[in-house]
Amino acid sequence: xxxxxxxxxxxxxxxxxxTTGLASPSVDVTQERQxxxxxxxxxxxxxxxxxxxxxxxxxxFLLMALVxxxxxxxxxxxxxxxxxxxxLPSADHWFGFDTQGCDYLANVVYGARNSLIIGVIAVLVxxxxxxxxxxxxxxxxxxxxxxxxxxxDIFYALPLILGALVLLRVGPSTGIPVINSRGPGAVAIALAxxxxxxxxxxxxxxxxxxxxxxxxxxxxxxxASSRRILVRHILPNAVAPVLVYATITIGxxxxxxxxxxxxxxxxxxxxxxxxxxxxxxQDSIRTAPHLVLFPSLILTMTxxxxxxxxDALRDALDPRQRA
Amino acid sequence: xxxxxxxxxxxxxxxxxxxxxxxxxxxxALPGDPIRALGGDRPLSPAVIAELRERFHLNDPLYVQYWxxxxxxxxxxxxxxxxxxxxxxxxxxTLPVTVKLALVAIVFEAVIGLVAGVLAGIRRNSFFxxxxxxxxxxxxxxxxxxxxxxxxxxxxxxxxxxxxxxxNEGLYSYLLPGLVLASGSLAYVARLTRTSLAENLRADxxxxxxxxxxxxxxxxVRHTLRNSLIxxxxxxxxxxxxLLGGAIVTETVFNLPGIGREVxxxxxxxxxxxxxxxxxxxxxxxxFFNLVVDVLYAVLDPRIRYD
Amino acid sequence: MTNLDLTKPTxxxxxxGTPLLEVDDLRVEFRTRSGVVKAVNGVSYSLGAGETLAILxxxxxxxxxxxxxxxGILETPPAVISxxxxxxxxxxxxxxxxxxxxxIRGPGISMIFQDALSSLNPVYxxxxxxxxxxxxxxxxxxxxxxAKAVELMDRVRIPAAARRVDDYPHQFSGGMRQRxxxxxxxxLDPRILIADEPTTALDVTVQAQVMDLLKDLQQETGMGxxxxxxxxxxxxxxxxxxxxxxxxxxxxxxTVDDVFSRPSHPYTDGLMSSVPQVEAKGGRLRPIVGQxxxxxxxxxxxxxxPRCSHRRLGAEAAPGRxxxxxxxxxxxxxxxxxxxxxxxxxxxxxxxx
Numbered sequence: 016x017x018x019x020x021x022x023x024x025x026x027x028x029x030x031x032x033x034t035t036g037l038a039s040p041s042v043d044v045t046q047e048r049q050x051x052x053x054x055x056x057x058x059x060x061x062x063x064x065x066x067x068x069x070x071x072x073x074x075x076f077l078l079m080a081l082v083x084x085x086x087x088x089x090x091x092x093x094x095x096x097x098x099x100x101x102x103l104p105s106a107d108h109w110f111g112f113d114t115q116g117c118d119y120l121a122n123v124v125y126g127a128r129n130s131l132i133i134g135v136i137a138v139l140v141x142x143x144x145x146x147x148x149x150x151x152x153x154x155x156x157x158x159x160x161x162x163x164x165x166x167x168d169i170f171y172a173l174p175l176i177l178g179a180l181v182l183l184r185v186g187p188s189t190g191i192p193v194i195n196s197r198g199p200g201a202v203a204i205a206l207a208x209x210x211x212x213x214x215x216x217x218x219x220x221x222x223x224x225x226x227x228x229x230x231x232x233x234x235x236x237x238x239a240s241s242r243r244i245l246v247r248h249i250l251p252n253a254v255a256p257v258l259v260y261a262t263i264t265i266g267x268x269x270x271x272x273x274x275x276x277x278x279x280x281x282x283x284x285x286x287x288x289x290x291x292x293x294x295x296x297q298d299s300i301r302t303a304p305h306l307v308l309f310p311s312l313i314l315t316m317t318x319x320x321x322x323x324x325x326d327a328l329r330d331a332l333d334p335r336q337r338a
Numbered sequence: 339x340x341x342x343x344x345x346x347x348x349x350x351x352x353x354x355x356x357x358x359x360x361x362x363x364x365x366x367a368l369p370g371d372p373i374r375a376l377g378g379d380r381p382l383s384p385a386v387i388a389e390l391r392e393r394f395h396l397n398d399p400l401y402v403q404y405w406x407x408x409x410x411x412x413x414x415x416x417x418x419x420x421x422x423x424x425x426x427x428x429x430x431x432t433l434p435v436t437v438k439l440a441l442v443a444i445v446f447e448a449v450i451g452l453v454a455g456v457l458a459g460i461r462r463n464s465f466f467x468x469x470x471x472x473x474x475x476x477x478x479x480x481x482x483x484x485x486x487x488x489x490x491x492x493x494x495x496x497x498x499x500x501x502x503x504x505x506n507e508g509l510y511s512y513l514l515p516g517l518v519l520a521s522g523s524l525a526y527v528a529r530l531t532r533t534s535l536a537e538n539l540r541a542d543x544x545x546x547x548x549x550x551x552x553x554x555x556x557x558x559v560r561h562t563l564r565n566s567l568i569x570x571x572x573x574x575x576x577x578x579x580x581l582l583g584g585a586i587v588t589e590t591v592f593n594l595p596g597i598g599r600e601v602x603x604x605x606x607x608x609x610x611x612x613x614x615x616x617x618x619x620x621x622x623x624x625x626f627f628n629l630v631v632d633v634l635y636a637v638l639d640p641r642i643r644y645d
Numbered sequence: 646m647t648n649l650d651l652t653k654p655t656x657x658x659x660x661x662g663t664p665l666l667e668v669d670d671l672r673v674e675f676r677t678r679s680g681v682v683k684a685v686n687g688v689s690y691s692l693g694a695g696e697t698l699a700i701l702x703x704x705x706x707x708x709x710x711x712x713x714x715x716x717g718i719l720e721t722p723p724a725v726i727s728x729x730x731x732x733x734x735x736x737x738x739x740x741x742x743x744x745x746x747x748x749i750r751g752p753g754i755s756m757i758f759q760d761a762l763s764s765l766n767p768v769y770x771x772x773x774x775x776x777x778x779x780x781x782x783x784x785x786x787x788x789x790x791x792a793k794a795v796e797l798m799d800r801v802r803i804p805a806a807a808r809r810v811d812d813y814p815h816q817f818s819g820g821m822r823q824r825x826x827x828x829x830x831x832x833l834d835p836r837i838l839i840a841d842e843p844t845t846a847l848d849v850t851v852q853a854q855v856m857d858l859l860k861d862l863q864q865e866t867g868m869g870x871x872x873x874x875x876x877x878x879x880x881x882x883x884x885x886x887x888x889x890x891x892x893x894x895x896x897x898x899x900t901v902d903d904v905f906s907r908p909s910h911p912y913t914d915g916l917m918s919s920v921p922q923v924e925a926k927g928g929r930l931r932p933i934v935g936q937x938x939x940x941x942x943x944x945x946x947x948x949x950x951p952r953c954s955h956r957r958l959g960a961e962a963a964p965g966r967x968x969x970x971x972x973x974x975x976x977x978x979x980x981x982x983x984x985x986x987x988x989x990x991x992x993x994x995x996x997x998x
Contacts, residue, residue, distance in 0.1 A: 065475065169356035172621040174583050177601070181364045181613065184605050270481035274587055277483055278602065293483065304491060311484040319479035326475065540720075542763040548718040549758075550829065551750030552781045554743075561766055568768075640813040641767050 052255065052332065059331035066331075069323030076317045080131035083124045090118035092125045092287060101303040110309045114295060123309050126289045129282060130317065133203045133272045134265040140207035142261060145214025146250070152215070153222030154245055164219070167212040176274060178209035183280040202281050206268050217260055221253035255332040259325050266321030273314050289314045343633060350625045355408070358618040362404050365610040407614065416615040419604075425615040428600060433619075435505060436596035439589070440581040442509070442516030443523075448574050451524045452567075455531025459566070460558065462536050470532065474525035486518045486591040503593035515592040519585055523577050530573060534566040541565070568638045572631045579627030583620030664691040665734060665836050665869050666715070666754070672728035673707070673714050673893075682940045684710040686893040687729070689975075692837065697863065697870040699884035699901065701877070701916075705937055707893035708873045712839045716756050717746045734836070751782050755835035759842035761822035765814040771798075771825045772810035778832035797828040801858060820851035824858065831862055837869040838862075844879060856883055877920050881905060889913050892938045892948035895975060899982040909984040909993040911955045946970045947986070955988050963987070 060066045079086050088109070095117035102112035110119035152163035170178070182205045186194040193200045222245070225231060231248050239247075275281035276290025284291060289310040296306030398406075410417055416425035458470040480488075493514055494502030500514040501507050538544065539562055547561040585598035593599070597616050604612040636642045673685035685707040692698050702708045713719045715731055717738065731738040733753060738746060758764040765774060775797055776790030785793065791810065798806035801824040814822055823843060830838055840859060844852035860883055863870050872884055880887055880901060887904050889897040889912065897910040908914040915933035935952035938944060950956045950968040958969055965971055966987035975985040978993060986992065 165352060165356070168353045169360060172353055172357045172624050173360065173617070174580070174586075174620070176586055177583070177617065177620070178360075180586070180602070180605055181361060181617075184608075185364055266479065270483075273481060274483050278587075278590070279606070290483075293487070297487065300487070300491060301495065307487050307491075311487060315480050315484055318481060319476070322479045323475060542758065542760060543766040545713075545718055546758065546764045546826075546829075547766070549716055549750055549756045550778055550781065551747050551752075552777060553747065556777075556781065565766065565768055639768060641815050 056255075056328070056331035060327055063327045063330065065323045066327035069320045069325075069327060072316055072320035073324060076127055076320055077131065079124050079127035081128075083121075083128065086124040087118070087121035090121040092117055092121040094118070101299060101306070103303070104305055111303070111305050113292070113306055114299070119306070119309060122287055122292060123289070123313055125287045126292065126310065127313070127317070129199050129286060129288050130269045130272060130314075132199045133206070134269045134321075136200065136203035137207045137210070137268045138261050138265050140204065141211045141214050141264060142257065144207065144211035146218050146253075146257070148211070149215040149218025149253075150222055150245060150250065153219040154226065154241070154249070156223075160219075163215075167215050170209060171212045173209060175206065175209050175271060179205040179271065179275055180278065180280055182208065183275060197283050198286075199282065202272050202275060203268075206271055206275075210264070210268070214257060214260060214264075217256045218250075218253045221256065222249050225249045225252050259329045259332060262321055262328055263325030264321075266318040266325070269321070270314070270318050343629070346629050346632065350629065353625060354618070354621055357621040358411075358614060359404055361617045362407065362614050363400060365608075365613050366400060366403060411618070416618075417611040419609050419612050425611050428612055429597065429615060429619060432595055432597045432600045435594050436582060436585055436589070436598060438509070438512050439516055439519060439585055439594060439596060440578060442512045443520035443581050444574065444578055446517050446520040447524045447527055447577065450520075451527025451574075452531055452570065455528040455570070456535060456563065458528065459532040459535030459539070467532070470528055474529050477521050477525040480521070482518060482522070482587050483591070485521055486515070486588060489514050489518050490591070505594055511594075515588050515594060518592075519581060519588045523574075523581070527570060527574060531566065531570050534569055535562065538562050538566045568635070571638065572635050575631040575634055576628050579624040582623040582627075663735065664693045667691040667732040668711070668715065668729070669732070670729035671711055671714060671731065672726070673710050673719065674725050674727045675723045676725055677723050680941045683943060684724075684893050684940055685714065686943070688890070688893070688895055689729075690888055690895070690898070692869040692871060694836070694869055695863070695867045696886070697872060697884045699872045699874060699880040699887040700890060701874060701880055701887055702890035703875055703937055705940060706890040707940075708890050709841050710893075711890075712756065712841055712871065712873055716750060716754060716839065718750075718756075748782070751778055752833040752835060754837045754839065755830040755833070756839040756841065757823070757826045757830045757843050759845050761819070761826045761846070762814060764826060765822065767814060770811045770813055771817070774814075775825065775829045775832060778829060782833055793832070794828070797832055798825070801825075801828045801831075801862075803828070819847050820855060823847060823851075823855050827855070827858065827862070831866070831868075834866055835868055837871065839871045839873065841873045842875070843872075845874070845876065852879070859883070877905070877916065889916070892943050893940065894948065894985060895983075896949065896986070897982075897984040898975070903982055907993060909978045909982055909989040910949075910986045911953045911988075911992055912949050913984075914992055915952075915954075944969070947973050949986075955986075955992055957988065 090108070095113075095115045097116045099112040099116035100114055102108065102116070104111040104119075108118055108120065110123055113119050113122060148163055148167070152160040179202075182194070183201060186201055186205070187197055189195050193204055195201070226249065231244055234244050234248055272281055273288070273290035273293065276288045277294045279294070281290055282288040292310040293307055293314075296303070296310070300307055407417065414426070416429070418424050419428070454470050458464075458467040461467055477485075490502040493499045501511050502514070505511045541562075543565075544557060544561050547557045552561070583598075585594075585596060586602050587598075588594070589596045589598035590602055597619070601613055601616040601620075603609075604616070668691070669689050671685055671688045672683075675682040675684055688707070688711050690698060700708045700711075710719070710724070714724075714726055715738070719726070726739060733749060738749065741749075765771065772791050772794040775794035776785075776787065779785040779790040779793050780787065795806050795810050798810060803809060803821055803824050809817075814825070817825065823846075827843075838859075843859065844855050847855060856879060859870065859872075862868075870883075872879070874880060884901050887899065887901045888895045889904070889910065891912050897904060897908065897913045899909075904913060905917065908917055912933070915931070918931040919933055921930060933952055938948055938951075944951050946967065946969040947953070947956075950958075953968065956968040957963070958967065962968065966973075968987060971987065973985045973987045975983050976989075978984050978989040984992075
């Protein structure tokens with residue numbers, strides 16, 4: 016059998032989907048390299064105290080969002096007694112009482128759920144937008160890339176908080192579903208809409224870098240389809256940086272949600288949110304500083320959890336940055 | 339270089355127009371009726387309302403409104419708010435506050451960030467290095483909102499070192515908000531400097547500099563710092579543009595009458611012309627300083643040539 | 646630094662007969678979290694003015710590390726000079742202050758590296774980097790140093806030196822960049838030039854030009870030249886003496902002609918057989934079997950024994966010469982030839998003493 020015949024046969028096999036199309040030895044490195052990348056990274060993560068602190072904080076946050084009643088020590092956040100208004104922390108009520116006389120620990124703990132919902136939804140939307148737009152721009156290049164990259168530039172030029180602020184301010188009076196809801200969904204979508212560009216750029220640059228590599232050229236020579244190349248060979252390489260980015264971004268989004276809510280355009284009462292608690296507490300910051308202190312503290316620790324995990328992941332996944 | 343700058347300037351136009359249109363569309367797709375709100379308790383006569391709607395092009399389709407706006411923009415006319423005050427006047431009144439705040443923040447960011455980063459990078463794994471690592475993680479994680487309250491609580495109310503609101507004490511009033519505004523970037527600068535320095539210390543040309551018998555100071559300053567600072571300096575440069583547009587929370591919490599607080603108040607009161615005007619200005623700063631940084635890069639690193 | 650005179654031309658010293666450089670039982674370790682890596686394990690040699698010593702070995706044999714130890718540019722930590730001495734013009738460099746050591750680098754001992762592109766600072770012009778030698782060691786003004794740089798670039802035969810002095814490293818070709826490195830290294834007429842794989846990164850035709858340049862410069866100035874390489878051809882062309890290194894030790898030493906024509910260490914023998922030779926057509930190449938040693942875990946006895954075709958283990962070994970337990974010392978095999986092998990005579994084909 017001549018080489019040409021062999022090549023033809025292989026191409027047929029590829030089109031029939033019976034082999035990977037990666038017969039030449041220099042080619043099928045994606046899988047292997049990814050495996051060693053992740054196992055090296057895990058070895059590195061395990062020895063990083065920052066990762067463990069972040070992971071523990073993150074787990075506590077997650078449990079607080081899922082089963083707040085366990086952390087609230089049996090108190091109901093909405094069972095209030097005005098007689099306790101602004102009561103200071105005590106052995107029975109660790110975080111004291113808010114202005115309405117509600118148990119503050121319960122309120123702060125119940126605030127985690129909205130933060131988690133918004134953080135996760137926003138990041139999922141960001142990833143969806145980022146991966147799709149980035150992959151399309153990077154893979155097709157040319158005019159498509161030019162237009163999409165310019166679109167990202169436009170959004171990038173607007174500060175995240177500012178864009179979301181405007182959208183959420185006008186949202187309720189528009190007819191757009193979700194956006195007009197004043198709920199967690201609206202906040203998450205608004206933040207995602209002004210925050211997808213970095214994910215898009217990460218994916219785009221990875222796609223461009225991998226697209227010109229030899230093994231993708233080989234796969235193409237073997238007749239693999241564009242979509243297949245993109246999904247099998249290119250996107251796996253973008254997973255590591257995108258994962259790092261996504262982890263940190265959950266923290267950033269949670270902080271941004273609290274800020275927007277504090278500024279009055281995010282979640283509205285009677286929703287329970289750290290931003291609303293900080294906003295309500297600031298008037299009595301002299302007499303009852305615990306009203307600002309506790310939600311701020313828990314908010315900061317939550318953000319820190321994601322920043323620490325993301326940082327540790329980055330160090331583990333990018334050997335160049337290692338000491 | 340000249341041609342590169344010209345091309346980049348041309349490329350900024352669609353971004354500037356696109357960003358301002360985005361804001362414009364959001365602001366004016368808005369409902370509510372600002373004209374009616376203007377009257378407050380006293381209802382305006384239908385004739386006056388019609389006249390005002392005409393004057394603000396509120397009856398035209400969105401793109402016509404935007405076209406009118408852009409025409410004005412190129413003649414230096416940013417329009418007027420609903421009370422008839424030119425938006426340009428509002429910007430002239432509020433911008434100096436934001437510029438002062440941004441400058442104070444940049445000084446903090448550059449000085450503290452660089453010094454901490456250099457010391458940590460040179461003495462890798464020392465106590466100070468670990469201190470920088472831990473404290474930057476902490477600072478990056480504290481939302482500006484929280485940091486602002488704690489700065490007010492600690493330095494303003496408890497220690498009474500700084501005023502906690504307003505601009506009555508001149509430049510001194512800007513120190514605390516400036517530090518709060520700078521905090522995130524400051525931590526980033528420290529980290530960037532540290533990694534960049536540690537990376538460059540291992541570079542072959544630093545080994546060469548030692549082999550040449552250059553004094554240690556020269557090896558560090560001329561052959562390591564000089565190269566390490568290229569990404570740091572460019573980051574700080576680009577950050578000026580970000581800080582000029584990112585002071586909404588800081589200015590609001592510290593009650594500084596800058597463009598950040600102004601734009602926030604205008605968003606709340608639906609003063610469309612002011613919002614679009616200030617946001618366009620912010621976007622311009624952002625794009626402009628990014629361009630400056632790209633040019634700066636070529637000046638600092640001879641390997642980069644744009645022609 | 647009282648008794649170290651670096652002002653006289655090197656050529657005058659040649660007559661006095663004292664070696665410029667003596668390295669005695671040098672040992673270097675890298676102490677890392679994952680263990681101690683013994684990179685150099687008792688290396689000794691000396692070099693006189695006008696002499697050329699080639700140090701031959703594969704990567705990881707300790708040849709570059711020993712050179713960097715001599716230069717005093719090892720990164721400490723993780724590197725530690727754990728034993729031995731380095732005498733430059735009769736004074737032990739390791740006992741000098743850091744400042745005195747620094748003053749030797751440049752006018753005393755100078756070094757060029759393999760990759761000239763990464764070894765030159767990308768953000769300074771080549772003229773500035775050459776001129777730095779004069780500014781740091783002779784206190785010259787920037788302008789005078791620049792003029793000197795032009796002279797030096799002429800001397801290493803860079804065309805249009807006066808025009809190119811303000812260009813940056815990335816604007817030069819590979820060969821020209823290595824010339825810039827050489828210009829920088831010879832700027833202060835060093836007594837000794839250490840060339841660490843100076844031609845490895847270059848095209849073959851350019852390699853020859855660079856080696857010719859080094860040879861010519863050595864003849865002009867009478868400096869001692871240490872040539873670190875894994876390229877047998879380069880050694881053959883340029884060097885007088887050769888020291889072959891394996892696992893951080895010198896395993897064979899002698900004149901280039903002797904060692905190359907009749908190796909007395911199995912490793913050298915293996916090296917010669919694994920390289921194609923123009924004269925010996927038709928023969929098969931015989932690669933050395935096995936892997937280079939792991940310096941964190943060097944084999945007991947003779948470090949080469951796991952790969953050696955002449956090894957004698959257990960009962961077949963002569964008493965005290967068991968290859969996996971007895972360390973072979975570097976010893977005189979025949980006049981002018983040393984080797985660290987229990988069975989060198991057998992390799993060489995002469996009768997044992």
